[in-house]
Amino acid sequence: MGSVRAYAITAAAVAGERERVGGKLDAMDLSRVVALDTLELPSPGPSDVRIRVLAVSAEHNIAHAALADTVNIAELRGGKIYPGNSALGEVVTVGSAVTRFKPGDVVVTHCNGEPDAYGYPMRIWAYDQPESVGWYSEEAVVGEWQLLHAPLDCGLSLWEMAALPLRAPTAYHLWRRAMGILRVKVSREQRAEVNVLGFGGGVSELFLMLARHEGHRAFFCSGSAERREALEKLGITGIDQKKFNRFADRDGMKAFGAEVKQLTGGIGMHIVCDMLRGPVFAAGMAVAAREGVNVSAGWQLAKQVQYDSAGASVKQLTIDHSHYETLRGCAAATELYGRVFKPTIHREVYAFEDLPRAIQEMQLNVQTGIPIIRVARELPASVRGIAG
Numbered sequence: 001m002g003s004v005r006a007y008a009i010t011a012a013a014v015a016g017e018r019e020r021v022g023g024k025l026d027a028m029d030l031s032r033v034v035a036l037d038t039l040e041l042p043s044p045g046p047s048d049v050r051i052r053v054l055a056v057s058a059e060h061n062i063a064h065a066a067l068a069d070t071v072n073i074a075e076l077r078g079g080k081i082y083p084g085n086s087a088l089g090e091v092v093t094v095g096s097a098v099t100r101f102k103p104g105d106v107v108v109t110h111c112n113g114e115p116d117a118y119g120y121p122m123r124i125w126a127y128d129q130p131e132s133v134g135w136y137s138e139e140a141v142v143g144e145w146q147l148l149h150a151p152l153d154c155g156l157s158l159w160e161m162a163a164l165p166l167r168a169p170t171a172y173h174l175w176r177r178a179m180g181i182l183r184v185k186v187s188r189e190q191r192a193e194v195n196v197l198g199f200g201g202g203v204s205e206l207f208l209m210l211a212r213h214e215g216h217r218a219f220f221c222s223g224s225a226e227r228r229e230a231l232e233k234l235g236i237t238g239i240d241q242k243k244f245n246r247f248a249d250r251d252g253m254k255a256f257g258a259e260v261k262q263l264t265g266g267i268g269m270h271i272v273c274d275m276l277r278g279p280v281f282a283a284g285m286a287v288a289a290r291e292g293v294n295v296s297a298g299w300q301l302a303k304q305v306q307y308d309s310a311g312a313s314v315k316q317l318t319i320d321h322s323h324y325e326t327l328r329g330c331a332a333a334t335e336l337y338g339r340v341f342k343p344t345i346h347r348e349v350y351a352f353e354d355l356p357r358a359i360q361e362m363q364l365n366v367q368t369g370i371p372i373i374r375v376a377r378e379l380p381a382s383v384r385g386i387a388g
C-alpha cells in the first residue's frame with residue numbers, strides 16, 4: 001500500500017524531554033516530542049475508505065499525550081502512538097461495500113473510537129482505542145462508519161471547518177446534556193432564557209454559540225482578548241479571566257463572584273461548561289445559580305475535583321461528566337457548521353512540517369484561536385474557492 005509521512009509520539013521521546021527539563025512539565029517543549037515519522041498504510045478492506053488528508057486541527061489531547069500529564073498514553077499503547085483525532089480529507093478510493101462515499105468527496109472524521117450499547121464512546125480514536133492510528137498523516141485508511149460528509153456550502157472556510165470535527169460534537173453533546181438536565185429541574189414554562197457560562201477554550205466557545213443560538217444569555221470567561229472579542233461579535237459577553245488572577249486566590253474568587261452577580265442580576269449561572277477543572281471548577285461552582293448544572297468533558301488543569309456536597313444539595317446543583325458524542329450526535333453537530341458553529345481560528349495556518357510548533361504554541365497558550373494545520377499542498381478543485 002506504500003508508506004506516508006505521519007506524526008508520532010513515542011514513550012522514549014516523552015521520557016527524554018521530561019529528563020531534559022528535570023521533570024518540570026511547564027518547561028517541556030512539545031515540539032521535541034511530536035515528531036515526523038512514516039506510517040505503512042494497511043490495505044483497505046471492503047468497508048474502508050482511503051482518504052488524502054487536507055487539513056487537521058491541533059487538539060489538546062496531543063499535549064496531554066506528549067506531556068504524559070494525565071496518563072502516559074504512548075507507553076500504555078506499547079511505546080508509540082500516531083496521534084490526530086480530527087481531520088478533513090478527500091476520498092481517494094472506496095471499498096466494494098462502501099455506499100455513502102465516492103472518490104472526490106470531501107469528508108470529516110469523528111473520533112468516537114468504540115461506541116457502547118447506547119452509542120457513547122468507550123474510547124477515543126487515535127488516543128486510547130487499541131490499535132487505532134491517527135490522522136496527522138498525509139493519507140489514511142478509515143472505516144466508512146468513521147466519516148461524515150463535510151458541508152462545503154455551510155459558509156465556513158476550509159480551515160474553519162477543519163477546527164470542528166472533534167470540538168463541535170463535544171460541544172453539542174455537552175450542550176444537549178446540560179440543557180436536558182436543567183430542564184428536569186426548571187421547565188421552559190418557568191424560565192425560558194437562562195444564563196450560560198463557558199471558560200476559555202475552543203469547545204467552550206462552540207458551546208456558547210449553541211446557547212446564544214437558542215436565545216440564552218451567554219458569557220465567555222477567558223484570558224484572551226482576541227477570543228473574547230470574536231465571541232462578543234456573536235452577542236456573547238466576555239469576562240476577562242486574568243482580572244481575577246485565574247482564580248489562584250480567594251480575592252480573585254470573591255471578585256469573580258461579585259462580577260457574575262452584577263452581570264446576572266444576582267441570579268448566577270444556570271449552566272457552566274468547565275473543561276479545565278483545577279481552580280476553574282471551584283469558580284464555576286461558586287457562581288452557579290440555584291438548580292444549576294456544571295458540565296465538563298475535559299480535565300486540562302486537574303483530574304480530581306473537590307466540592308461541598310451539602311452546599312451543592314442545598315442549592316440543587318448537578319455536576320455532569322461527559323465525553324465525546326454518539327455517531328448520530330456527531331452527524332447532528334455537523335449540520336450546524338457555519339449556521340451555529342463559527343469557530344475562531346489562529347491567524348497562522350501552519351504548514352504540515354510546522355505541526356510540532358503548532359502543538360507547542362497551543363501549549364504555551366499564545367494562539368489567537370483554534371490552531372489549524374494544512375496537510376495537503378495541492379487542494380482539490382471542489383474546495384479551492386473556500387481555502388482563503
Ligand SMILES: NC(=O)c1ccc[n+]([C@@H]2O[C@H](COP(=O)([O-])OP(=O)(O)OC[C@H]3O[C@@H](n4cnc5c(N)ncnc54)[C@H](OP(=O)(O)O)[C@@H]3O)[C@@H](O)[C@H]2O)c1
Pocket residue numbers: 059060061064166167170199200201202203204221222223224227241246275276280297298299300301322323324325362365370
Ligand atoms: N472528552 C472529550 O471529548 C474532549 C473533547 C475536546 C477537548 N477535550 C479536553 O478539554 C480540554 C479543553 O479543550 P479545548 O479544545 O476546548 O481547549 P483549547 O481550545 O485547546 O483551549 C484551552 C484553553 O484553556 C483556556 N483557559 C481557560 N482558563 C484557563 C486557566 N485557568 N488556565 C489555563 N488555561 C485556561 C485557555 O484560554 P484563555 O487563555 O483564553 O483563557 C486556552 O486557550 C482539554 O483538556 C481537552 O483535551 C475533551
